[in-house]
Structure formats: structure tokens, C-alpha cells
Amino acid sequence: MKRIDERDTMFARMNYKEGTPQYDEYYNRNKDKKEIDDKIRKKPHICGEGTAMYHPVNAPIADANFKFLNDIKHLSEGTVNSNKVEVNDEEMTNRIKGLTTHYGAKLVGIAKMEEHYFYSHRGRHDEVYGQEVKIKHPYGIVFAVEMDKQMINRSPQISEVIETSKAYVDAAIIGMQIAYFIRELGYSARNHMDANYLVVAPLVAREAGIGDIGRNGILITKEYGSRIRLGVVTTDIDLTPDKRVDFGLQEFCRRCSRCVRTCPGKAIPSGEPLEINGIKRWQIKQEDCYNMWRSIGTDCGICICSCPFSQGIDKDKIDKIKDSQNEIDKILEEYDEKYGIRPYIKEPPQWL
Numbered sequence: 001m002k003r004i005d006e007r008d009t010m011f012a013r014m015n016y017k018e019g020t021p022q023y024d025e026y027y028n029r030n031k032d033k034k035e036i037d038d039k040i041r042k043k044p045h046i047c048g049e050g051t052a053m054y055h056p057v058n059a060p061i062a063d064a065n066f067k068f069l070n071d072i073k074h075l076s077e078g079t080v081n082s083n084k085v086e087v088n089d090e091e092m093t094n095r096i097k098g099l100t101t102h103y104g105a106k107l108v109g110i111a112k113m114e115e116h117y118f119y120s121h122r123g124r125h126d127e128v129y130g131q132e133v134k135i136k137h138p139y140g141i142v143f144a145v146e147m148d149k150q151m152i153n154r155s156p157q158i159s160e161v162i163e164t165s166k167a168y169v170d171a172a173i174i175g176m177q178i179a180y181f182i183r184e185l186g187y188s189a190r191n192h193m194d195a196n197y198l199v200v201a202p203l204v205a206r207e208a209g210i211g212d213i214g215r216n217g218i219l220i221t222k223e224y225g226s227r228i229r230l231g232v233v234t235t236d237i238d239l240t241p242d243k244r245v246d247f248g249l250q251e252f253c254r255r256c257s258r259c260v261r262t263c264p265g266k267a268i269p270s271g272e273p274l275e276i277n278g279i280k281r282w283q284i285k286q287e288d289c290y291n292m293w294r295s296i297g298t299d300c301g302i303c304i305c306s307c308p309f310s311q312g313i314d315k316d317k318i319d320k321i322k323d324s325q326n327e328i329d330k331i332l333e334e335y336d337e338k339y340g341i342r343p344y345i346k347e348p349p350q351w352l
């Protein structure tokens, strides 16, 4: 399987400034992307003045979270204690899962890392642009933090980006605590957090059985849908990996398409999944999605709240969807009766 190059992701591409070596190198290789990227780059930034949802006091709440993340990202790697403590893989797996949950994660799993879960090259920051990603850790501890349902159901208002940025901070801090702990035991560990990933987090999460990737292109869990943010710590400490889980999401997405009809950027594909890079999956049009973010001024989130799994489906019903298309149709009928087109809370929280 081909590894994804971080330089091709929208967040990286938006950082290439005209006249810089990164800009020249990237668009010499990718002439087809230059026009659309130049157009999007001219728009105000997320949380910026001039976007549809801009508010001079509330937008900086999310902006502050992203600045904080940027300030702490250098702590993702650190010195390993020279005194190594001998550990047993099963006990350590249990301890790390328990600790990650204790620190605030709602779901946690262990992935046996494969090459294509790592980016091939870095792209998001000028100082590391084009650097090859070296694979040194065999395990990934991957965890999900929950985003508040009420806040996400206000998508695409400022409440949504306050919540997503808060969840990125939560995940970054939990990842730091786990990575510091493992290094303290004498093993190598790296925290992969917002704006500083070497791995493709949804692929690691799927491998660890936390969820599956849906039509909206992001991870969907049985418990919280896509109303989560992911954190990953890769390490060489011995752990016991989990297994992938197929809970029938592909068939559910085939019959559902609620996110297709609500996406304001028309970025989510209708129809069947396509074979991309060796696997059958749906791929969103990342330019159309990100272009919408830069108009709205938040990271939108409408596909998160439109997903029936994000609103909660009873466990006994989820257990039946793999074998029963009728059960899927019943869940979708109930969803439509309860929410209409999609859940939406118009008013911001009182404190906002």
C-alpha cells in the first residue's frame, strides 16, 4: 500500500507561501493543484475576520487553542530514561489502556503499525518540509476523546470549532502524559497530535478496532460516531495489539448518505466506494471541504452531526446491522423522524 505524503494534505498545502522554496517545489510537481490552492489561500483564515461565523470575542477562543497546540507540539518527542524497567506486554497493555481512559479518553486500542500508517514525507511546517518519515515504532496506542454533542449539533457555528479545538487539546495532553510515562520507563515514545502527526490517525484507529472509516472520510465509532478526536502515541514498548472490527458500516453508509445531502461543500461522494490505493473506500473532495471551512470560518462539522452514529444508536441495534438491512432502514427512519434533515441547535450556549 502506498504511503500518504503529508505535503498533499490541505493543511500543509495552505502553508506554502508564494516565493518560498516549498511553494515552488510543490507546485512544480503538482501543477494541477496550484490554481485552486491559490484561490483558497486568499480567503480569510479559519476563525478569521471576514468569515461567515466570525465573532471578535468568540472566534479567538478556538484560535487560542490552536496557538497553544502549536506552542506545545515540540514536546511530542523527548529524552528516554536510560534506566529501562522490564515489563510484561499484557500487563503493560492493560495499564496503558486504563491510564489513557483515566486521563479522559473514551476509547483506546493498540495497533500493530504497518508502513502505510505513517506519512511518507512531512509537509506541514517549513522547517521539516520534505523530510522523509522514518518508521521506528512497531505499536500505536490510539485513543478517542469525545466531543460534546450539544456543541457539535450547533455546527457550523463557532461553538463547533471551539469544541473541535478543545478536543484536539484534550487529545494532545493525554498523548503527552502517556508518551512521557513510557519514556520514563526507558522506552521510546512519540505523541502524534494536531499539527504534528507522523501517522494517519484514522488508519491506526481502524487497525486497533476503535471504529471504521465512513462515507464522510473520517473514523466512525459505534459509541460516539465521528463526534470524536483521535490521538496516537507510537512506541517500541511491548504491547498486545487489538484487531480490526467490522460492524457493518459500509452497508450502513450505502443505505444512509445523510452526510451527502447535508454537506454544504458537496464534498462527500454519493454512489459506491471506489478502489483507492488498494482498498475500497469513499474519498471526500478535500479541496471542496476545506474551501468551505475558509468561507464559514470554522471546521464546519455538519457531516459529524448529520451522522446517525454521532447522535447515538442503541448497542443492541448496532449489533444487528451487520446482518440486517431492515435494521439499518429502521434506524434511519427513526433518525429522520427525530431530526428531520439533521440535528441543529440554533442558539449558542448561554455562556457564549
Ligand code: SF4
Pocket: 216, 262, 263, 264, 265, 266, 267, 268, 284, 288, 289, 290, 292, 293, 299, 300, 301, 302, 303, 304
Ligand atoms: S466538514 Fe462540512 S464541508 Fe467538509 S465534508 Fe463535512 S460537511 Fe462537507
Ligand code: SF4
Pocket: 214, 215, 216, 217, 220, 252, 253, 254, 256, 257, 258, 259, 260, 306, 307, 308, 309
Ligand atoms: S452520515 Fe450516514 S453515510 Fe455519512 S458517514 Fe454517517 S453513516 Fe455513513
